[in-house]
Amino acid sequence: MKNINKKVILALSTIVLLFSSCADDLDTKPKVELSLENLLIKDPNAIQGLLSKMYGTFALSGPSGPDSSDISGPNAGETAFLRGIINLQDFTADGMKNRWGDDGLDQLTTASNWDPNNKFFRYLYDRVYYIVPQTTNIILALETVDVPNEAQVTSELRFIRALAYYYMIDCFGKGVLVNESNFGSTVPLTESSRTELFTYVEQELLAIEGDMPATNGYGRANKAVVRMLLAKLYLNAEVYTGTARWNDALSYTSKVITEGNYTLAQNFVSNFSGDNNTSTEIIFPLIADAVVSQSYGNTTYLVNGSTSTETMNINDFGTTDAWTGHRATKAWYSLFGNLATSTDDRAKLFWTTGHTYEMTDYKEWSNGYPAVKFRNKNFTGTSISTSFSGTDFPMFRLADAYLMYAECVKRGASGGSDSQALDYVNQIRTRAHTSTITSGELTLNFILDERARELNLEGHRRTDLIRFNKFTGGSYLWPWKGNTVNGTSIPDTYKLFPIPATALQSNLNLTQNPGY
Template sequence: MKLNISKWILGMALVVAGLSSCVNDLDTIPLDKNTITSATFYDNPESYRQVLAKIYGGLSLTGQVGPDGDQDVLGIDEGASNYIRAYWYMQDMTTEMALWIWSDPGIPELQTNEWTSANEISLGMYYRIFYQIALANELIRESSEGKLNGRGVADVAKEDIFGYRAEARFLRALSYYHALDLYGSVPFVTENDNVGAFLPQQISKQDLFAYIETELKELETLLPAPGQNMAGRVDVAAAWMVLAKLYLNAEVYISTPKYTEVLTYSKKVIDSKYKLDANYQNLFLADNHTADGIILGVVNDGINALSWGGTTMIACSAWASDMDAFSYGINAWGGNRARKQLIDKFVDYTGATDKRAMFYATDRTATTDVITEFKNGYSVMKYKNITSDGSKGSNIGHMDIDFPLLRTADAYLMYAEAVLRGATGGTTSEALSYVNEVRQRAYGGADGNIQLSELTLDFILDERAREFYWEGYRRTDLVRFNKFTSGDYLWEWKGGVYEGKALPDHFNHFPIPASDINANPNLKQDGY
């Protein structure tokens, strides 16, 4: 069953707009008993589920009226404030994965690696992250056992509410993980902080790493077993995946390797019910909530969850009218395309051998030496708004394709990388078998299998590009491999020149937005 976000969020405009601002005034009860305030809202056990829905909705929606209107995050175009859209911009468009012809605010600086602390896209991502954290803190605070007992919530309802609380804790940990990965040391607020206007303290990267780690490990006993929650909601495998990703990048975050821990948690996922879908394309179709191998998909729905971000932005911007986009359920924008270095990762770009190569080259050039010319660069056909039986999605203007935020193949490749980086408890033969399972799915057989002598870290980095292109992985991977700023690996327009150039090392993360630095004297900028 796919999570129906619009039904879940029904009535949440009042909660989001007014609840947090009212929680210090719980003694004020309106004379009109039909009026809902923070003093009475949580008396209804269903309210906790609605708030959880708003937190999930914050990953795919941008306001209270979809696809636009009454937006959550001010100071930025509403469509660009979408969580996944901003995350995708910062993770893929800053690398060799993609290039956009439009000059919307913030985009030119991101894709030429020339951003500053005033970048609009980074600002939108930063405030979206902390908006999510604020919503999660609200639910976690109001669902403590003491609060529930004080409201006289029945024991039978408490069990459900404690489950919602665990999911909210995961979603908060996920946002803090993205904050750590993108920005490093950031402001830190939990449910234990007072509600209202105050200036948060900045947490070190080491302490934030430890906090995320502790939260996710505690959630191992609180979240549903793998596969025991509806599509679009999390189970314990999601916690294992984020732990594995946290540990994989530990040397970047805290200068301490944690590769044995990567192996431990990626193996938990591999040994769970989550397997590789036999057809790679199924992961990017309108009914991908039924595909094997998606551990957490961010819900996009052409009827119930409308926005200008998520897979709507990714798919529509990739397709142009000359690609017969309508047949694939897509209203073509024609703005995004691949840079040459992504194309070169594949044996051939046609998909005849490696079926993951989904590119359109007719009347295109391989290079993107002119940024503003869409036909300079091959188009990406990975996301298709049709179902696995060929039916069109519900709306050509807004995709039904869930964004595959966490998926099983990542665990397979993380295991292999951890072994190559010295993890104990695994074997190179098992690492090779996991890599070849991923490639057998891609090639439809053993033709793409590699030998043990070919299993190197450089191979893993390229394989991750082939497997996860346009899924928001690349910047993090390149930083971990010391390739993002290095002059040893260049791509078109890296550093603002077509041939590419090295970047200062502080570009391995983004600066805290200048607006927050100026507003909060507790914050210090790192490197910018």
Template sequence: MKTRFKINKALGFILLFAMVFTSCTDDLDITPNDDQTTLSEDLYVDEGAYKQVLAGIYANLALTGTDGAGSSNLKNIDAGTSQFGRVLLYTQTLAADQMIWSYENDPGTRELQRNLWTAQNPLLLGMFSRAHLSIALANDFLRETTDEKLDAREVSSSVRSEIPAYRAEARLMRAMAYYYMMDLFGQANFTTENDALNSQLPAYGRAELFNFVESELLEIESDLIGARQNQYGRADKAVAYMILAKMYLNAEVYINEDRYSDCVSYCDKIINSGYSLASNYLHNFMADNNTNSAIEEVIFPIVSDGITTQNYGPTTVMINGAVGSIEENGTEVGVGAGGWGGALRVRKQFAQLFDGAFGDDDRNTLITEDRPIDISDISDKDTGYIIQKYSNATSTGGFGVDQTFVDTDFPLFRLADVYLMYAEAHLRGGGGSASTALGYLNSLRTRANNPAILTSGEMTLDYILDERARELHWEAHRRQDLIRYGRFTGGNYNWAWKGNGSNGIALPAHMALYPIPSASLAVNPNLTQNPGY
């Protein structure tokens, strides 16, 4: 079992519901589905509660309820459609050109992977609601940790010395939730700890969300713990830098402004914070990625543990789902031999990125034997290649503690992405050094034991887009990347089953944003449906 920041039922979810009890959940279209609540004043009698409540904010990224992996604290929303990492993976990866989910009777998956979604899609409601619950939890923690509240409770000086960093982390988690809302939906119900409970919330658009997230992350920098100095699983300065770098890289999409030089600057900040690439690419995706060489590369994980944080999150889904229908390769990756019977496969266009010089690249974990590359029928699980990137095995030859719920943390942010962002922002006119950018790209090739050295003439934006797919596939980045490159909507790049065509068809421009869920519109009249829906 992993040693880390204790994001478990005892130190996370009991408190998560205590906070939800006092949060403005009605205005956020979030209804607590649990009766294990404690009034705040009673909760904070124990000074250890402050750190425990902070753990609850992080717990919302991993867990969905108090009664096991199938429980949900969001009323009328299934656990499988609202686990933060899973719905993020679906909205950013399943909806693009890398992944196919075989079981299309699972709510919402058919519409996402065929680009047929509507405002009634349950996965979109799950993403919208889970992100807003993060906001509500952070707001509640901030309300309960003001100087006035701490004075009234006569909190000890030792605990009070920790509060500024705790509050900065809560604000960072709230900013991250707003960042994803800006990226996926272009809107959010906007509230902070300064708003009255149960007040009618304004809706913020992309420009307002961009400005808020940017200002928040800049303002809290001095209170955040230094990069790589916090407990594993908790955010630090580098996480704030990472969100800023990604915002600046995508600023032309979000606010129609060129911020590439800022992207380069914040990539530099992260790179100079002491991170290094894991010695083995696959260490980033193994059951001991909190202790093996990935600890040097991963900037922020979503924690997973086969005992204390059992959930149907992204790594559990990908490891069980990537066991083939005919291969029974589950014993190799630390789950049941048959896994989930071929639930996940890859689309042809992604598989082809490993042709030629990338065939023996360590990042190529495709299993192709006895399988055609094409998926002409999504229900035929014996077609299409499968992939074995994620594993519930350890770097030392062991396995996770459970054969379904994995120990593998999801690497939400890692250094390899920073190298790729630096190179792309440089090529887009953001400054920096061409030789430095080329060095970063070649370090990824070298780490993957690819003997082909990239030359300066080969360092193009098209190369970087493909390299991002090879390096970062199934890490919840692809939709965002394709939109930034102008290849998600329209017909200049089609992939298998794009727009529900077996060979892909053009998507209308409005699909670069998801619709605001109908249930959320009904709760807050200040939200407006995105154009085209």
């Protein structure tokens, strides 16, 4: 078991604070036994628990164990932020499918029949608008109360808020902008465009970059984390705003690589194992613990969802509770060629026994290969199988930055070099024990495929395919795209998710995305 003392989430247990849902009223303040100001006056160190709570909202469903939730929903585990990202980023794309089909999940896994009443769109939307007002409320309280390390804490809260808004920009394209200037407004807030939200997040990240420490406690943002989010914002700027920002994306990616003091882990699998808190590669993790921070929505969803007693020995992957749900498709594992003869370590992370290469029926467990990339088992030393995962989720890691650098160079960004881009890609491939490539082989299409080989099931794929113009339309088909076995064209409107019907009902200033 990992050293739990290193985990910021534990500080939450010292705070007598019950956050209420902000899904229906974006201006609702948290319900507390004391006002935030009085709580912090009485105990200034309580700010660490409040900060931990806000970090925890990306991995946990709620404050009182796996059956609690910060937002409304019939199943608390379904409402967790990370579970939403996997559902919307990976199952809607080419590499992963889910077989359960429960109330909206079929529509995601087949990229078909999307509508504003799908609860999985609402869960991510509501989670963002839980995080945003709560962080804003704490930031406002800090303007009147002195706490230890106040400037850095405020900057971290602004990062957490910016990260939530990043997913609003990426997934829904617009929304209301809640910040210190309008928090507590008695009238419905106006809708902000994708470009307006982009500009706000960019300005926030640039403003806090200088105040963030070079290093920070495990699971907390530092300067490199802020720069990585800026780089991702710029990497997708052409999609978000219509104006490419490749030079800026390269600049901030380079800062992460050269100034962040991260190095590739020696073994790929170690980044996704129960002791990955020791990884030298993970830039920003979402913390999990099998005892202290249990959740059905953190990596428990990835480990348990990808295992089954029907075809596997689940103890090999450190779990006692298999859910028989997620399998990869050939759009992912075909990128490695023949899995049986491939030397690529990443090609070995598919369970093939008892499963078919083709996914002729996505609801049949034996169709497609489960991805066993994530496991609740230590990479070194012994570990005990548990029903909840203690493996942290690598939201940002260095290999992603290497591939981002290469992509920016190939898209014509200035300030980088083809030789450095090739070196970064080959470092990734060498680590995986597969062949290096030549400069002539380093194309944008190769980079997209390498991103799939390296990063699938880490919440990036839909965004990548959209950036490469391969998500909608019929130029690139994958199994069950558009709800057909061999794939079919889907409309360009699917580059954004529909604004949930509940949000439209709560604020008449909001408008629906085209096509819904």
